[in-house]
Amino acid sequence: MTSVRPPLGLAMRSLLRADSIVLLRNRVSATLGIVLPIVLVVATSFGKTQTRFGGADLVIALALTIGLLTSCVLGYSLSLAHDRDIGVLQRLRVAPAPTWMIMTSRLCVQVVSNLIASVIVVIVGSILHGLTLTGGQYALVLIVAVLGAAVFLAIGQALVGLVQSASAVNAIGRILFIVLLLLGIVGGTGILGDTVKSISGWTPVGALMTLFADVLNQSAWSDQDTYALLVSAGYIVVFAFIGIRWFRWDSR
């Protein structure tokens, strides 16, 4: 040993490299994050399906939101819970890397993969649905994707914080996924009444779809966008607090 404490930069780079390899080799995560939204934009590009969903901007917004929701709430949380169950996190904790660094590395890799997936979905979606996007719109899509990833990662973190076993995280994550999706999408159509429709706008999925759709159809900034932004920020703060406060590194 030559120095008193390890250089944190090298530790962070090593973690980022390892977490990137793990994510690339995790087929479930890749499937959830890219394939599912792509299937959605392809399936809605035939006939009048696109119109039934409310137009190209809403279809792509839905695909982007589903991609983020599945890869964060299902993929990230399950991967974290599984690594905790088998002792990977404890092994990392006895190394001289701060715990915030271990978690930050995972989150960074997850957000980058979400951004790449979002860009791919927007490109495929805009080609199939005949949308022409400007560079500014792509930039805004990335910003909203970061916001959406933060919302759903915070929810995923809270899930792993409150639930100990990986199998329970998996089961509850699936239920949460369905509830969030139904509230955000079905509720938003107005089929279940005006009350549910207005509630839908305040859900994570509803708020994010509003922002994505307004970016894609180049709407002027509205009160609805402001509310969606504030609601998303609120979700990030609340769920991140829960996820950090009650998170345990060991499932035993």
Place this chain on the structure above:
Amino acid sequence: MSDPAQVQPVLEVENLRVVYGARVAVDEVSFRIEPGEIFGLLGPNGAGKTSTLSAIEGLVKPKSGRSLMGGIDTVKRPLEAKFRLGVQLQSSSFQPELTIRQIAGLYAGLYGMRLSRERIDADLRAIGLDSESGRRFKQLSGGQQQRMALYIAAIHEPLLLLLDEPTAGLDPQSRRALWQRIELARTAGRSVLLTTHSMEEAQAVCDRVAIIDHGRLLTVGTPSDLIAKHKDDPAVLAIARGAVTLEDVFIGLTGSEIRD
């Protein structure tokens, strides 16, 4: 300027107390480990061995007391203490998606070392895992996993190796091979703190042993000292079959009831 860690005990544990809710897992435990010493912590299941190690490793925060790694408080300066420590957990697990070469690269980086692919391959060759370098940790046999875990624990040449039941579940050949590697670590100037259920292992490998039960340290000494010290205890004599062994002392001090 000489490193103060070189002239101090490698590890000093003072009045360590670990509490989980209402249960006291470690109760005022104190011991020290000298440079180059192999120290064994023996105890039945639930005696407090792993909790003691966890407190030293920084995995649990002690209620009171302290442990000093080469003079560095493990609670007040955890990163510096961890940098001087090599750990093999009871159930070591690495990311299942990584190959063992990638695992070596990751942990070298966490300890501030850049190891070339050639260097890692040479290290893996030295522990007989060069042909497995592209495989995942879970694909290795139990003995190979333990060798890999020990290699990772010692990758940064720490002052002290903490090995939590390193030979549990291994066949006699793998166990002997691991003992040799522990001896090699001592030869290289490292100290070792290991927990074990095996009295044979304690006698074969350890310079000194401590017996712990219900969180309290019952006795400390060399294996032969402990036998000499307790050979006339009525509880030890009651279970001895012939000459008193370390196992007789262990059972005599900790009781015959089976622990889960």
